[in-house]
Amino acid sequence: MNKIINHPDHMISEMLDGYLAMYGDQFEKIPNPNGKCNGMIRKDRRDKVSVVVGGGGGNEPWIIGYVGKGLADGAALGPVYTAPPARAILNVTKEVPHEKGVVYIAANHTGDVLNFELVSELAELEGIRTECVFVTDDITSAPIEHQEERRGVAGISMVVKIAGAAAEAGLELDEVVRIARKACANTYTFSVTTSPGYMPGSGKAMFEMPEGEIEYGMGFNGENGVLHTPLTSADEIADTLMKYLLDDIRPAEGDELAVFVNGFGFTSKLELCILSRRVHEILCEKGAAIHDMFTDELFCPQGTGGLSISIVRLDEELKKYYDAPAYAPFFKKMKMGDLRWETR
Amino acid sequence: MNKIINHPDHMISEMLDGYLAMYGDQFEKIPNPNGKCNGMIRKDRRDKVSVVVGGGGGNEPWIIGYVGKGLADGAALGPVYTAPPARAILNVTKEVPHEKGVVYIAANHTGDVLNFELVSELAELEGIRTECVFVTDDITSAPIEHQEERRGVAGISMVVKIAGAAAEAGLELDEVVRIARKACANTYTFSVTTSPGYMPGSGKAMFEMPEGEIEYGMGFNGENGVLHTPLTSADEIADTLMKYLLDDIRPAEGDELAVFVNGFGFTSKLELCILSRRVHEILCEKGAAIHDMFTDELFCPQGTGGLSISIVRLDEELKKYYDAPAYAPFFKKMKMGDLRWETR
Numbered sequence: 030m031n032k033i034i035n036h037p038d039h040m041i042s043e044m045l046d047g048y049l050a051m052y053g054d055q056f057e058k059i060p061n062p063n064g065k066c067n068g069m070i071r072k073d074r075r076d077k078v079s080v081v082v083g084g085g086g087g088n089e090p091w092i093i094g095y096v097g098k099g100l101a102d103g104a105a106l107g108p109v110y111t112a113p114p115a116r117a118i119l120n121v122t123k124e125v126p127h128e129k130g131v132v133y134i135a136a137n138h139t140g141d142v143l144n145f146e147l148v149s150e151l152a153e154l155e156g157i158r159t160e161c162v163f164v165t166d167d168i169t170s171a172p173i174e175h176q177e178e179r180r181g182v183a184g185i186s187m188v189v190k191i192a193g194a195a196a197e198a199g200l201e202l203d204e205v206v207r208i209a210r211k212a213c214a215n216t217y218t219f220s221v222t223t224s225p226g227y228m229p230g231s232g233k234a235m236f237e238m239p240e241g242e243i244e245y246g247m248g249f250n251g252e253n254g255v256l257h258t259p260l261t262s263a264d265e266i267a268d269t270l271m272k273y274l275l276d277d278i279r280p281a282e283g284d285e286l287a288v289f290v291n292g293f294g295f296t297s298k299l300e301l302c303i304l305s306r307r308v309h310e311i312l313c314e315k316g317a318a319i320h321d322m323f324t325d326e327l328f329c330p331q332g333t334g335g336l337s338i339s340i341v342r343l344d345e346e347l348k349k350y351y352d353a354p355a356y357a358p359f360f361k362k363m364k365m366g367d368l369r370w371e372t373r
Numbered sequence: 374m375n376k377i378i379n380h381p382d383h384m385i386s387e388m389l390d391g392y393l394a395m396y397g398d399q400f401e402k403i404p405n406p407n408g409k410c411n412g413m414i415r416k417d418r419r420d421k422v423s424v425v426v427g428g429g430g431g432n433e434p435w436i437i438g439y440v441g442k443g444l445a446d447g448a449a450l451g452p453v454y455t456a457p458p459a460r461a462i463l464n465v466t467k468e469v470p471h472e473k474g475v476v477y478i479a480a481n482h483t484g485d486v487l488n489f490e491l492v493s494e495l496a497e498l499e500g501i502r503t504e505c506v507f508v509t510d511d512i513t514s515a516p517i518e519h520q521e522e523r524r525g526v527a528g529i530s531m532v533v534k535i536a537g538a539a540a541e542a543g544l545e546l547d548e549v550v551r552i553a554r555k556a557c558a559n560t561y562t563f564s565v566t567t568s569p570g571y572m573p574g575s576g577k578a579m580f581e582m583p584e585g586e587i588e589y590g591m592g593f594n595g596e597n598g599v600l601h602t603p604l605t606s607a608d609e610i611a612d613t614l615m616k617y618l619l620d621d622i623r624p625a626e627g628d629e630l631a632v633f634v635n636g637f638g639f640t641s642k643l644e645l646c647i648l649s650r651r652v653h654e655i656l657c658e659k660g661a662a663i664h665d666m667f668t669d670e671l672f673c674p675q676g677t678g679g680l681s682i683s684i685v686r687l688d689e690e691l692k693k694y695y696d697a698p699a700y701a702p703f704f705k706k707m708k709m710g711d712l713r714w715e716t717r
Contacts, residue, residue, distance in 0.1 A: 031567040031587060031678060033607045033644040043607075044643050047650030051666045055709065073709075089642035098709050197714075223375040229643055243375060263377045263387075295639055297675045298433035298703060299388050299573055300377040306391030322395045323702065326670075331641045334375060354712050358667065359642060361705040365399065365417075365442055367712050368698050370541075 030232040030332060037230030041086045041106050042067050048093055052358050056096060059103070059120050068113075068121035070103040071096055078196040078205045079103065079125040080132050082189055083113040084141055087229055088249075090359035091185065091328045097357025100193040101134070102126070109229050110250075112140030118148040122157060130158040130202030132209060134189050136181025137163040160206040164188050166218040166339060168277045169246030169255050176214065180248075183291040183328035184216035184339040187351070190362060191341075194353035208350060215342040219274045221266055222247040222254070224295060224334030235330075245269060249330040263300065267307035270338050275315065278340060286317055287341040287351055290324040293333040298324070301336060308338060320348060327360060374576040374676060381574030385430045385450050386411050392437055396702050400440060403447070403464050412457075412465035414447035415440055422540045422549045423447065423469040424476050426533055427457040428485055431573055432593075434703035435529065435672045441701025444537040445478070446470070453573050454594070456484030462492040466501060474502040474546030476553060478533050480525025481507040504550040508532050510562040510683060512621045513590030513599050520558065524592075527635040527672035528560035528683040531695070534706060535685075538697035552694060559686040563618045565610055566591040566598070568639060568678030579674075589613060593674040607644065611651035614682050619659065622684060630661055631685040631695055634668040637677040642668070645680060652682060664692060671704060 034040055045067050049058055059068035083105035084092050092104045103121040107113035122131055133149065135141040142163055149159045165176055166184030192209035200208070223243050225234045236251025238244070243266070247254035256269070280286060290308065292301045301324045312319055320343055328337070343351055354363035378384055389411050393402055403412035427449035428436050436448045447465040451457035466475055477493065479485040486507055493503045509520055510528030536553035544552070567587050569578045580595025582588070587610070591598035600613070624630060634652065636645045645668045656663055664687055672681070687695055698707035 031584065031604045033567065033610055033640060033648055033680075035606045035608055035647065040643060040647065043650055044646040047646035047648070047653070050650055050653035051646075051668065086643065089646075093646075094642070098712070098714065223377065229641065240375065260375045262379045264379055266377055294641060295676060296377060297573065297638060297673065298438070299384060299430065299675065302388040302391035302395075302433075302437075303379065303384065304377055304391070306387055306394055309391070309394035324395065329641065331643065332639060336377075354714070356707075356709050356712055361707075363700075363705075363712060365700050368442070368700055368707060369711055369713055370442065370698070 030227045032229060032232040034229065040229055041108055044086070045069060045093065045106065059124050061117060061120060067106045068104060068117050069093065069096060070121060070124050074126050076126060076128065077199055078129045078132060078202050079127055080134060080189065080193050080196050081105065081121055081125060082134050083107070083118050083145065084135055085109060085111040088328050088330050094357055094359030095186070095189050097355065097360060099197050099353055099355035100357050100360060101189055112144050115144045115148050115151070118144060119151055122148065122152050122159065127157045132192060132196070132202065132205050133159060133161045134185065134192060134209060135163055136185055137165045138180060158202060160202065162188065162206065162209045162213060164213050166216040168217050168219050168273065173277055182218050182220070183337045184218040186327040187216055187287065187289060187339060187341050188212045190355050191347060191350040193355060194350035197353065208346065212341065212347055215347065216339060217274055217278050218337050218339040219246060219270055220335060220337035221245050221270060222333060222335040225251065226330040226333035229331050245273065249333070263303045264307045267304050267311065271308060271311045274338060274340055278342065280317055280342060283318065285320040285343045285348065286312070287320050287343055288312065288322040289339040291328055291337045291339060292324065292326045293335045294326060294329040295332055295334040296336055304336065374571045376573060376576040378573065384573060385452055388430070389413060389437065389450065403468050405461060405464060411450045412448060412461050413437065413440060414465060414468050417442070418470050420470060420472065421543055422473045422476060422546050423471060424478060424533065424537050424540050425449065425465055425469060426478050427451070427462050427489065428479055429453060429455040432672050432674050438701055438703030439530070439533050441699065441704060443541050443697055443699035444701050444704060445533055456488050459488045459492050462488060463495055466492065466496050466503065471501045476536060476540065476546065476549050477503060477505045478529065478536060478553060479507055480529055481509045482524060502546060504546065506532065506550065506553045506557060508557050510560040512561050512563050512617065517621055526562050526564070527681045528562040530671040531560055531631065531633060531683060531685050532556045534699050535691060535694040537699060538694035541697065552690065556685065556691055559691065560683060561618055561622050562681050562683040563590060563614055564679060564681035565589050565614060566677060566679040569595065570674040570677035573675050589617065593677070607647045608651045611648050611655065615652060615655045618682060618684055622686065624661055624686060627662065629664040629687045629692065630656070631664050631687055632656065632666040633683040635672055635681045635683060636668065636670045637679045638670060638673040639676055639678040640680050648680065
């Protein structure tokens, strides 16, 4: 597939430069002596707990797009599909406000966990208190009894959003961490893949997938999913996605749910809305209380067809932070009433 | 290509139903007796000039996503890649606040022009004052001397945004129309296509395009562009796009520009940022005054690879309305300072 890049080795740093060319009033780059690993932070520093995210590139807007008001304060960027180097994470940690501590939020993948845990110890040596939250929303990667072993996918957007709002509200480190972990424990994601993504560097497909077939719960690198079927209708796809999700979540009477339909990039908004119609219908049939439902593209393995559904089970506390506005150029989550219209 | 739909005949109405299932607090459907054509309006009706948009489906978020605060008040939706029926436009016109008049904004395509002009006469018979603005931003479809013959593409987002802000500010019909026409006359778009889109109904490619080749200024249905080349680097693609655009615009010293890099859907944010880096660099080299630059996906022919760059030349008046916040679920354009943070 034709890719619009310069040299594969410079993709992440050039992406960051382009992002900062457009949004440099809000963000700045954290330079790195070896020029290879990169980080960025918010310019509007406040005396509060900071949230720092990190991971491999290639799923934009995750990670670069999760830094913003009501979201994260800084991001450490690894190469495409590779964990960020410890040095990048440490540099970002030192540059964000850290007197009140730093919460790290990353997906629960081996490389990310290793590097964030290492930096957590290094930061401690420098007198910076940190805590790690590894997001485990992918319901197909381990059974619910071993929820802590699950991988992190698109639900990480909701955990960062809730933790970011809690930090923005001025809560202390232990409280932000407790709320982030509660959000994580209550976030569930399941996906369907309809066509393979590509390696951004080469444009080569990540894996083979025959036309007319789809797979549920597939990993982004082609790891086997839980169900491989012929292509069916949007309504049947929604039925299958929601069956697996609701069997896993088992929402209780009165549970309020936030529902996020995340397009992988290649699947159009037309398709996402058609599928969302049936998802909403299913939840209504089951008597679920839908606190909020939306579709966006917040976690997009390059060029992949398909989507994931993330559901967050909200209590009053999570709802408060879920509802707070969040603003980053690629991650805007707010209500119409959150805007100042009267000044115009 | 695998598509997530039910029946091709129901795509637009099911999309609208899904959209309203998620965002029904803000919008409502305008039912149509024959059940075929559809329209939608904002629920928060105000006594002001209304802006109504319309066109064929398949380029979402255009059209459905352009209805919102600081944007349009209603939309008439045609079938995929087909102009909206006159009846749909008329129904929407009657349902939006129309005492102060209605501004129609559509792309300058034959079917859209015919139907909007017809409805404009029908509305007049019912005592509703209307004016049509047909957007002509595609610089490859006619020379600058015949700007009024150009097609409308992604720049329509900026015209709707500016006209919507002018209407929201309480301006009278003639003023909103004058400002919308000024925005239109100062909006220029040029594109590169890197892979063909597909027909949403069938999943079949819209046209053939050999791997390793790209085309500038191509129409969305495969109409010939102005330049067909082998795939080059992101920087070279940016150079070519900007050369054509700046030759057409010929910005004068001191002209302030708004620059919108519109991804077609299949091209990732990583690529859009890499290309934007060079676009910004070129504008700085030329001494242009960049008032604002951003990337988003606001006009997306299904599954197409590539992007367009739209440039709006702003004077003080246009800048005022360009800068006003705009809010719709798929079209959020605001600054961090436009949000009420203090209430949380």
